[in-house]
Amino acid sequence: MDVQAVVDWFDANARDLAWRAPGTTGWGVLVSEIMLQQTPVARVEPIWLTWMARWPVPSALAAESQGEVVRAWGKLGYPRRALRLHAAAGVIAADHGDVVPADVDTLLALPGIGAYTARAVAAFAYGLRAPVVDTNVRRVVARSVHGAGEAGPPSTTRDLADVDALLPADHATAARASAALMELGAVVCTARSPRCVDCPVLSTCAWQRAGRPAYTGPSKAPQRFAGTDRQVRGLLLDVLRGSAEPAAKSRLDLVWADSGQRDRCLDSLLVDGLVEQTADGLFALPGEH
Known part of the structure; x- marks a missing residue:
């Protein structure tokens, strides 16, 4: 070249x-x-x-x-x-x-x-x-x-x-x-x-x-976003980014109907350090409670 x-x-x-x-x-x-x-x-x-x-x-x-x-x-x-x-x-x-x-x-x-x-x-x-x-x-x-x-x-x-x-x-x-x-x-x-x-x-x-x-080798599966944990994690974070105060779990529950997926995503955000839980059970961005 x-x-x-x-x-x-x-x-x-x-x-x-x-x-x-x-x-x-x-x-x-x-x-x-x-x-x-x-x-x-x-x-x-x-x-x-x-x-x-x-x-x-x-x-x-x-x-x-x-x-x-x-x-x-x-x-x-x-x-x-x-x-x-x-x-x-x-x-x-x-x-x-x-x-x-x-x-x-x-x-x-x-x-x-x-x-x-x-x-x-x-x-x-x-x-x-x-x-x-x-x-x-x-x-x-x-x-x-x-x-x-x-x-x-x-x-x-x-x-x-x-x-x-x-x-x-x-x-x-x-x-x-x-x-x-x-x-x-x-x-x-x-x-x-x-x-x-x-x-x-x-x-x-x-x-x-x-x-x-034409390329004939192994192909990478296209990434989708709709309905994935990435989407749900983003929706949960949107609530906390837009809130001046820690949010109750009931507010987070409104963002996604599938409770199993929603709770799994919330748990993963806690593990990743992107969300923290307060002593009284509310949720906030890290360091904001």
């Missing part, structure tokens, strides 16, 4: 996203990366802007209650991410001078920070050469390099090696290439209806040269 062609395309076509603005700190990039996990850009951007205005440095978020952080997370989904970000902010404030570290291994030692996020922060915040692999990058590599319609099941070792082999040697260009590969998969080399005519590596794409064969 001609990675420089992808970088040139990115330089001319990159989306104007808030966290890409000049001067965005490592903290701003870290917050964006946590929010963007399994969540579309359009939903993340307004909440990211609100968070950065309210908590511009890790210590500001760390000083906030867990309950208020969960409330501010709003409708982004997977709210445990909010608690992990709060925990990481505390460590960054206490141990790293309120500055998000640049080193991948140091980032990995932070609470709730995985391999993808650590590499993304190193590359996108600090311009370091760190292979960043997400679903979009895997799809671009699968098609353009391997001639497959989809990437198939992930393999951390193989996927990182594939991307590492594509990155230029110098840090700045490699970091730009990581962002470019991800953008290409997000807006052009999409899972459905790829816009191949707009692709900067169309002429060398192995998938195109092979006649765009």
Whole structure:
């Protein structure tokens, strides 16, 4: 693959996203990366802007209650991410001078920070050469390099090696290439209806040269939301986010008819630390009673 062609395309076509603005700190990039996990850009951007205005440095978020952080997370989904970000902010404030570290291994030692996020922060915040692999990058590599319609099941070792082999040697260009590969998969080399005519590596794409064969490997079952525990957990949290006082169980019971599923979800929220029960049996966001 001609990675420089992808970088040139990115330089001319990159989306104007808030966290890409000049001067965005490592903290701003870290917050964006946590929010963007399994969540579309359009939903993340307004909440990211609100968070950065309210908590511009890790210590500001760390000083906030867990309950208020969960409330501010709003409708982004997977709210445990909010608690992990709060925990990481505390460590960054206490141990790293309120500055998000640049080193991948140091980032990995932070609470709730995985391999993808650590590499993304190193590359996108600090311009370091760190292979960043997400679903979009895997799809671009699968098609353009391997001639497959989809990437198939992930393999951390193989996927990182594939991307590492594509990155230029110098840090700045490699970091730009990581962002470019991800953008290409997000807006052009999409899972459905790829816009191949707009692709900067169309002429060398192995998938195109092979006649765009259909993917025949193992497929991932589509995720549904309606009726799942995720939906019920969200409805329960909505009640508590909108309440200034701890809520009685009878209020929570109104959000979902299936009492078994509803109680199971409430129990899971308690176990995850997203909800706490008061001494008198009411329910509240953590630290808000």
